[in-house]
Amino acid sequence: MSLLSATPHQPTVTEREARQVAEAAREQDWRKPSFAKELFLGRFRLDLIHPHPMPPAEHVQRGEEFLAKLRDFAETRIDSARIEREARIPDEVIDGLKELGALGMKIDTKYGGLGLTQVYYNKALALAGSANPAVGALLSAHQSIGVPQPLKIFGTQEQKDAFLPRCARTDISAFLLTEPDVGSDPARLATTAVPDGDSYVLDGVKLWTTNGVVADLLVVMARVPKSEGHKGGITAFVVEAGSEGITVENRNAFMGLRGLENGVTRFHQVRVPAANRIGPEGAGLKIALTTLNTGRLSLPAMCVGSGKWCLKIAREWSAAREQWGKPVAFHEAVGSKISFIAATTFALEAVVDLSSQMADEDRNDIRIEAALAKLYGSEMGWLMADELVQIRGGRGFETAESLAARGERAVPAEQMLRDLRINRIFEGSTEIMHLLIAREAVDAHLSVAGDLIDPEKSLSDKARAGANAGVFYAKWLPKLVAGAGQLPRSYAEFHPAGHQDLSVHLRFVERGARKLARSTFYAMSRWQGRMETKQGFLGRIVDIGAELFAMSAACVRAEHLRTTGEHGREAYQLADAFCQQSRVRVDELFGRLWTNTDDLDRKVVKGVLSGTYTWLEEGVIDPSGDGPWIADATPGPSRRENVRRPIR
Numbered sequence: 001m002s003l004l005s006a007t008p009h010q011p012t013v014t015e016r017e018a019r020q021v022a023e024a025a026r027e028q029d030w031r032k033p034s035f036a037k038e039l040f041l042g043r044f045r046l047d048l049i050h051p052h053p054m055p056p057a058e059h060v061q062r063g064e065e066f067l068a069k070l071r072d073f074a075e076t077r078i079d080s081a082r083i084e085r086e087a088r089i090p091d092e093v094i095d096g097l098k099e100l101g102a103l104g105m106k107i108d109t110k111y112g113g114l115g116l117t118q119v120y121y122n123k124a125l126a127l128a129g130s131a132n133p134a135v136g137a138l139l140s141a142h143q144s145i146g147v148p149q150p151l152k153i154f155g156t157q158e159q160k161d162a163f164l165p166r167c168a169r170t171d172i173s174a175f176l177l178t179e180p181d182v183g184s185d186p187a188r189l190a191t192t193a194v195p196d197g198d199s200y201v202l203d204g205v206k207l208w209t210t211n212g213v214v215a216d217l218l219v220v221m222a223r224v225p226k227s228e229g230h231k232g233g234i235t236a237f238v239v240e241a242g243s244e245g246i247t248v249e250n251r252n253a254f255m256g257l258r259g260l261e262n263g264v265t266r267f268h269q270v271r272v273p274a275a276n277r278i279g280p281e282g283a284g285l286k287i288a289l290t291t292l293n294t295g296r297l298s299l300p301a302m303c304v305g306s307g308k309w310c311l312k313i314a315r316e317w318s319a320a321r322e323q324w325g326k327p328v329a330f331h332e333a334v335g336s337k338i339s340f341i342a343a344t345t346f347a348l349e350a351v352v353d354l355s356s357q358m359a360d361e362d363r364n365d366i367r368i369e370a371a372l373a374k375l376y377g378s379e380m381g382w383l384m385a386d387e388l389v390q391i392r393g394g395r396g397f398e399t400a401e402s403l404a405a406r407g408e409r410a411v412p413a414e415q416m417l418r419d420l421r422i423n424r425i426f427e428g429s430t431e432i433m434h435l436l437i438a439r440e441a442v443d444a445h446l447s448v449a450g451d452l453i454d455p456e457k458s459l460s461d462k463a464r465a466g467a468n469a470g471v472f473y474a475k476w477l478p479k480l481v482a483g484a485g486q487l488p489r490s491y492a493e494f495h496p497a498g499h500q501d502l503s504v505h506l507r508f509v510e511r512g513a514r515k516l517a518r519s520t521f522y523a524m525s526r527w528q529g530r531m532e533t534k535q536g537f538l539g540r541i542v543d544i545g546a547e548l549f550a551m552s553a554a555c556v557r558a559e560h561l562r563t564t565g566e567h568g569r570e571a572y573q574l575a576d577a578f579c580q581q582s583r584v585r586v587d588e589l590f591g592r593l594w595t596n597t598d599d600l601d602r603k604v605v606k607g608v609l610s611g612t613y614t615w616l617e618e619g620v621i622d623p624s625g626d627g628p629w630i631a632d633a634t635p636g637p638s639r640r641e642n643v644r645r646p647i648r
Contacts, residue, residue: 021186021187021234021285026286026289026439026440027286027289027290027367030365030443031365032362032363032364032365033045033048033363033364033365034048034364034365034366034367034368034369035048035049035358035364035369035549035552036366036368036369036372036545036549037365037368037440037441037443037444039513039516039545039548039549039552040368040441040442040513040516040517040520040541040545041444041476041517042476042479042480042513042514042516042517042518043479043513044483044484044485044506044509044510044513044552046491046506046552046556048364049354049358049552049553049556050556050559051556051559051560051563052354052357052556052557052559052560053354053357053358053360053361054357055117055119055357055360059116059117059119059120059360062114062115062116062120063116063117063119063120063123063124064120066101066105066114066116066120066124067120067123067124067127069100070100070102070124070127070128071127073096073097073100074127074128074130074131074135075131077092077093077096078093078128078131078132078135080131080132080412081400081401081410081412083132083134083135083258083259084132084258084259084400084401084412084415085401086259087253087258087259088259088261089132089134089135089138089259089261091647093135094138094172094214094647095647097135097139098169098170101113101114101168101169102124102128102139103139103142103143103167103168103169103170103171103172104143104148104167104168104169105120105121105124105139105143106118106121106143106148106149106152107143107148107152107164107167107168108152108164111160111161111164111165111168112164112165112168112169113148113164113168114168117356117360118294118297118356118357118359118360119353119356119357119360121143121298121356122297122298122301122304122352122353122356123301124139125139125140125298125301125302125305126301126302126304126305126308127305129301129302129305129306130302130305130306130308130309132259133256133257133302133306133416133419133420134257134258134259134260134419135259136302136305137210137257137260137302138172138210138211138259138260138261140298140299140302141173141174141175141210141211142167142172142173142174142211143167143173144291144294144295144296144297144298145175145219145288145291145292145295145427146167146172146173146174146175146211146215146217146219147163147167147171147173147217147218147219147238148164148167148168148173149291149294149295150219150236150278150287150288150291151163151164151238151278152164153287153290153291154236154278154279154283154287154290155278158275159238159275159276159278163217163238166216166217167217170216171216171217172211172214172215172216172217172647173211173215173216173217173218173219174209174210174211174212174215174217174218174219174241175209175210175218175219175288176206176209176212176218176219176220176221176265177189177206177221177288178206178207178208178209179191179204179205179206179207179633180205180207180264180630180631180632180633181630181633184428184429184432186221186234186285189221189222189223189234190204190205190223190633190635191203191204191205191206191220191221191222191223191267192204192222192223192224192225192635193222193223193224193235193237193272194224194225195224195227195229195230195274196271198273198274198275199271199272199273199274200222200224200237200271200272200274200277201269201270201271201272202220202222202237202239202245202267202269202270202271202272203267203268203269203270203635203636204222204266204267204633204635205264205265205266205267205633205635206220206264206265206266206267207264207633208252208262208264209248209262209263209264209265210260210261210262211261211262212241212248212261212262212263212264212265213248213251213261213262213263213643213644213645214261214644214645214646214647215241215261215646216240216241216242216646217238217239217240217241218238218239218240218241218265219236219237219238219239219278220236220237220239220267220272221234221235221236221284221285221288222234222235222237222267222284223235224281224282230281231280231281231282232281232282233281233282233283233284234282234284234285235277235278235279235280235281235282235283235284236277236278236279236283236284236287236288237272237276237277237278238272238276238278239270239272239276241644241646242644242646243270243271243272244270244271245267245268245269245270245271246265246266246267246268246270246644247265247266247268247638247640247642247644248263248264248265248642248643248644249263249264249265249266249638249640249641249642249643250263250264250640250643251263251643252264254422255418255421256415256417256418256419256420256421256422257418257419257422261645263643263644266638267635268635268636268637268638292370292427292428293366293367293370294359294366294370295427296370296371296373296374296427296428297352297355297356297359297370297373297374299374299377299378299423299426299427300348300351300352300373300374300376300377300378300381301352301356301377302381302423303348303377303378303380303381303420303423304345304348304349304352304377306381306384306385306416306420307341307344307345307348307349307380307381307384308345308349309416310341310345310384310385310387310388310416311338311341311342311345313388313392313411313413314329314337314338314341314387314388314391315329315338317391317392317411318334318338318391328391334391337387337390337391338391339577339581340383340384340387340581341384341387341388342574342577343574343577343578343581344380344383344384344578344581345384346554346557346571346574346575346578347550347551347553347554347574347575347578347582348376348377348380348381348550349557350550350553350554350556350557350558350575351372351373351376351377351549351550351553351554352373352377353557354369354553354556354557355369355370355373355553367440368437368440368441369549371428371433371436371437371440372437372542372545372546372549374427374428374433375430375433375434375437375542375546376546376547376549376550377423378420378423378424378426378430379424379430381420381423382417382420382421382423382424385413385416385417385420386417388413388416388417389413389414389417392411392413395408395411395413396413396414397414398414399412399414399415400412400415431535431539433542434535434538434539434542434543435535435538437542437545438538438539438541438542441520441541441542441545442520442524442531444472445520445521445524448465448468448469448472448473449465449466449468449469449472449524450465452465452466452469452528454529473521477521479514480514480517480518480521481514483510483511483514484507484510485506485507485508485509485510485511485512485514486507486511487507490503490506490507490510491503491506491507493559494506494555494559496562498569499562499568499569499572500572500573500575500576501576502555502558502559502572502575502576502579505551505555505575505576505579505580505583506551506552506555508551508579508583508586509548509551509552512544512548512586512590513548515590516541516544516545516548519541519590519593520541523537523541523593534598536596536598536601537593537598540589540592540593541593543585543589544586544589544590547582547585547586547589548586550578550582551578551579551582551583554574554575554578554579555575555579557571557575558571558572558574558575
């Protein structure tokens with residue numbers, strides 16, 4: 001098998017070794033039920049999400065009180081246009097967020113935090129992110145993946161006592177995993193942490209360190225060499241950002257999120273006390289993935305906020321702008337876009353609220369639900385913003401500053417589009433999320449039949465796997481033939497008098513889940529060990545599951561709002577519209593499972609990379625500058641100015 005390229009200071013790993021590292025970092029067991037896992041297995045467990053879980057009254061009161069304070073702060077203290085213009089969040093804004101307690105939203109009150117639930121933390125991020133997405137990103141990176149969350153789950157009591165009070169009120173944190181030549185393949189991680197007495201010595205370079213320019217505390221992933229008394233492996237550390245040997249070498253700039261304090265951080269002979277190690281050696285990736293199980297919900301939460309804003313602007317603009325004698329909203333070509341934004345915002349909020357409440361209750365394993373929310377939210381958020389720009393026409397492409405200069409309302413639609421684009425890459429790109437979710441979705445199959453397709457397993461191992469698989473599939477496959485989705489009166493409570501019929505959509509979901517499971521089984525039987533290379537197929541399988549999950553959440557939310565008397569009729573209308581739209585997408589995805597251009601695409605790619613089509617590139621000028629594709633990250637002392645800017 002071909003070796004992955006590596007610089008001299010980087011580990012050289014095969015594809016198999018890289019997969020083994022990722023597999024070892026997975027949470028192996030399913031100790032709690034999972035609605036999404038069951039969905040991919042063809043079992044529509046509506047009982048796991050309906051009736052919609054509800055937060056305790058005291059959590060609601062605490063959350064609503066903070067949201068009121070945050071709204072007042074955002075309206076009076078956050079100048080989004082200034083942040084966009086200066087490409088920086090003013091220090092006084094960050095100081096104000098500290099005073100408000102926004103750095104400690106998820107930190108327990110005994111450490112000086114606000115102790116908000118996941119539900120209200122996400123609502124706060126949506127609110128702050130709507131004021132300016134860079135502010136939302138700062139708060140999210142600090143406590144969704146920064147120091148507070150991994151310490152909450154894996155930290156010692158001493159670590160919690162030492163660091164959580166600081167994170168709650170004064171200290172900004174960042175999470176450092178990515179390196180210049182290491183993205184979603186952490187097996188090649190090059191930053192090292194060499195044991196030295198009661199300390200570790202860190203050397204390496206980290207890229208795209210969100211909050212890294214202004215951070216006080218860092219979570220750093222580094223490789224500990226295996227040695228006597230040291231298990232070694234990728235390990236997590238809490239590191240003081242002002243430590244000797246740490247240099248922030250660059251503040252990165254992007255097409256969006258211009259206020260983001262994102263940098264390149266170099267470590268040279270940085271001493272970190274062993275007491276600052278989070279968990280045991282070798283547990284770093286598991287800590288990172290577990291942290292992301294709920295941390296990923298922050299991105300779709302902010303996409304919900306974006307959807308709400310897009311809907312508001314689309315409504316106001318489309319009612320005011322007339323074309324051919326009537327508001328543009330009443331022209332079908334524009335109206336369909338408005339309907340998509342409204343229905344999708346409703347469904348996405350349903351997905352995020354449901355997943356967040358399940359996270360708070362801790363009754364279910366939501367690793368797949370959170371990943372689906374991130375995947376679906378980031379893709380749909382981008383589409384909604386793109387549709388808003390189209391609805392606004394030339395004004396959608398024009399900057400808010402330019403609009404204001406010529407006397408029109410300063411609507412930053414193009415900024416929203418730029419700011420949202422990163423969400424399809426942040427915290428796991430769409431392509432990586434497809435693979436991650438697909439791996440979890442087929443976990444039951446690999447548990448019973450994985451040895452059958454593993455070329456390194458012995459004949460006796462394969463025989464045992466075959467026997468186990470025979471028992472499993474003998475029980476499982478017959479259940480995929482028929483179900484409640486074929487019974488006309490199933491889910492009748494979702495068709496109350498005077499409302500749209502949502503039961504028909506839940507029956508579609510139940511049938512779709514069984515069809516999805518059958519398709520997955522057929523593909524595994526057909527491709528066996530080559531299944532992991534069929535990334536186009538796996539991506540469509542996951543996208544179908546995401547749509548079915550969103551339809552389920554939308555229906556459950558609509559019924560919840562109906563029974564609580566809050567806009568029930570309107571919620572049913574939006575849920576029905578979303579499900580109708582989603583069903584069209586699901587049917588298309590099912591068709592594309594088997595009718596697609598995947599094989600042809602692979603041939604074209606080989607031709608492109610071999611230079612077969614270079615003639616097609618003629619006739620243009622490449623405005624790119626000179627320099628290597630990937631910057632040199634050889635460990636050593638920094639030769640650049642430290643641009644770290646702590647806010648005190």
